[in-house]
Amino acid sequence: MSADPAAPGAPPTQDVLLAAEDVKMHFPLRGGLLRTVKGHVMAVDGVSLKLHRGETLAVVGESGCGKSTLARLLLRLLDPSAGKVFFMGHDLASEKLRVIRDERKHLQMVFQDPMSSLNPRMTVKNIIAEPLIVHQRSETRPLIVAILAGLVALVAAISVTLAVLILLVAGVAAYLGVLIFGPILFALYLAAFSGMLVWFALGLWRLEGWAWWGVAILAGVNLVLSVSLVPNLIQIGESVFLLAYLFVVRRHFVTGEEVTHRVLDLLELVGLKKEHLNRFPHEFSGGQRQRINVARALALNPDVIILDEPTSALDVSVQAQILNLLMSLQTKLGLTYLFITHDLSVVYHIADRVAVMYAGKIVEVGDTEDIFREPLHPYTKALISAAPSADPSVKIERIILEGEVPSPTRPPSGCRFHPRCWLAFEPCRAIEPKLFDAGNERQVACFATARDLGLESLGGPEASAKKAPT
């Protein structure tokens, strides 16, 4: 294990972008008449990992080991039972969703089944534009609240002013003999003003086309009325504010045209064509559907994309296309990937670092090259030797594990791998091993490995100070 900085696996920079600390997800199992909690499914049980900027970290493991749950926890699609997820200076695991809204924008996900993760009733354009529109709405929500509050205050102020003015005007009008025209003009004014409020509230979401013109016309009518009927500064100021909003503030909104442009750019980026814009997901092949998924994930310029088995449902030749696309996007846009998969050859091809999960825990983390050349944890060894190789001349002594992945409701005591492990000895059955440093950015949770490496303290935190012999 030589630490070569120029090795292809070494991430370009070492700053940590996303860090999970001891994340746990225990789903309660309810049963009985009163639906009391009878136990827990320990899907993810104390996972810590760091994601460096620009790298690809692969999470591998068998089905049911908690890979996908981990992904959902990192994105806060699930609320973790315990632990912290640090991303851009916030703890995604515990802070309110409203607080971390902007941060989550930079974390995106591509799901396994390309068909079921696309809404069959939406066109490609709407699918890819949806994150743009949703996040634009959430960005402008404080602005909307401020504007509406301002308007309410205005209405209150205006109504008081009006009450005084109307009395005045009515008196003057009656005196002038135009008693009839006063109320009519006032009613017209009220209708225009309340209509404008409604138009404004409705149209603000997507101020384009008719909605924009509606607000503009009403603001104009308001201005004319406020000037002509009873000239007062408040009303004039309000109309001017509205018109200014329409022409100035609105520029910060994404318009229909802009959305289309962005969607077209994204389509080009993932290798789809302009004519695909208004098609529905069922008109595409599996590979193209996965491209749409990637485009949607890219829509908000994320830093991190979590890829949950993105090629498992695809044929080999299509898989090659998607892997090439992902690799080129990474170099082009400087993306960071968390790549969840069970296919080891894909991991070897695309990942800089690998984290191996077993029964809700990470058992080994390290540089891809190191792990594949010299796996330390017995489970990693078995996994790598069990993967079939597409070369009949490569004959490898295969380690075939007995038994199956343990049930996450009642995991074995001590090391979760010990019932299937051929190296297990006493401490494995009793104590749960922690990840210890095996040198060269390598961490392993195994007593037998620690013993073989000559580390006396069995995986405790104090073991991390020592270096493993190469």
Add this chain to the structure above:
Amino acid sequence: MVLRIEGLKTYFHTYEGTVQALESIDLEVRTGETVGLVGETGCGKSVTALSVLRLIPSPPGTIEAGRVFLDEPDEVRALRKEYDALALDRLRRRDAQAGASSLPIMEALKPEIEALRSRLTSAKSEEEKLDIERRLQAATSEFDLLQKPVEDIRRIRGNKISMIFQEPMTALNPVFTIGNQIAETLMLHRKPDLCRGVLKALELQMKAREKKVRGNRLTALQARDSFLGDRNPDKFSDEERGIYGRLLSLKDDETVCSACWSLAPGLWDCCPSCGARLSFDLWAPFRGRIMSTEKKLYERMLRDPYDQFVDFIGAVRVLRRLVRSRLQDEGVRWAVDMLREVRIAEPERIAGQYPFELSGGMRQRSMIAMMMACNPELLIADEPTTALDVTVEAQILKLMKELQAKTNMAILLITHDLGIVAEVCDKVGVMYAGHIAEFGTTEQVFHRMMHPYTNGLMQSIPRFKGESAQARKRDLYIIRGSVPNLLHPPSGCRFHPRCPRALDVCKTTMPALQEMEPGHLVACHNPVPAGGTIP
């Protein structure tokens, strides 16, 4: 030789048009061999398997042409070739487009067949008779599965040819226990063997009855004590040790017959294994009569598994028990043995469980147990490990290999995972859009591939065993374009729109499989030099 597919052509007639799913497939699977069939989704791998078993849903699917020979002796095959040449010649004279199916060939050979039939009746020596019979078999395509009546095919499915499906959860019936499902296969195809077992047990029981053997119903805990007595288990004979071991493996509260020390569960008033009377037997006066009736019925069943009278008894609700219950019990007992064979822990318990109670690997194991129950000559495994994890996949593949070594069956392995093929198969057929593009030994196809499609496929997969670190992160080779729609397949070679080596001839004529080196068949006008790569 187990299976030989010749010119198989399967179409699906849908509203949009005819999907030309298979276009003249030729394939050969020999005894003890594992043949892999690889290709992308929709290339017709599964359709080939289903066509062989005649399981194509019809409508819309029809097998348009082709023949599938099962267990055809070599002598018959040689003769058949002669007859085929003759028949095809006659057919072509009538209609140039005549396909090679058994029915038109038989029709063309009508005079010959009739002559052979009349010769058979007048044949004198045994040798002559045998020769004529062979000729008759050859002329009538006796071994062609596609021309056999459905009843005959039913006797072959699950018996001589069995199939493992991709998703064990959908292939197993959710409302029957695993043991019952395996027993069902056995009751369909192995009735005589089951009958033999039943009769043996019946005989024992009748003898015990004559001798008026009585036993007690004991719990396993008591049984262990009373069997041991004050003897030393180290001095047991082999038989005794076996019995004692079995008693030890039982749970404490299970019921055991004290006469034969085997399990005697339930409310039976006599031991199901040895027939000893265990408690007050209300039916005792009739028991003898019932048993002798059962014996007669099972003997009858043994003589002819499809006996009409037995079927009639089985159809009458109140009498059904006479011909079914013991057979079923025997089947389940056999099923437990099969489950033990596929190395399922606690097979007795698993046999009583439903599919949803098992994990994916266990389900696939019990599926294999079911398929192996009848000792098939050919096992068709359609993506047997696609739904499983790598470590479980390794277990299942190892198990299949071991069972193959034991029974010398042939395996047709359908998969899209080139890794599995490289690991397990002796020969490989690469399919593309309803064609076999390349066929050869695994070594030939993986190292000296000649078809551009195979070449592209091999280059497009990421690998990690035996691969240098420099190849990581490099762009993978991509076969341009996408799989054609088989409603309107491309003219000529179906791969030509995606092929970097396509010539003009590829657009017009479909290449036939040609033998490039011994055993290495390639369907290409412009093959890649063996082992070379395409840009």
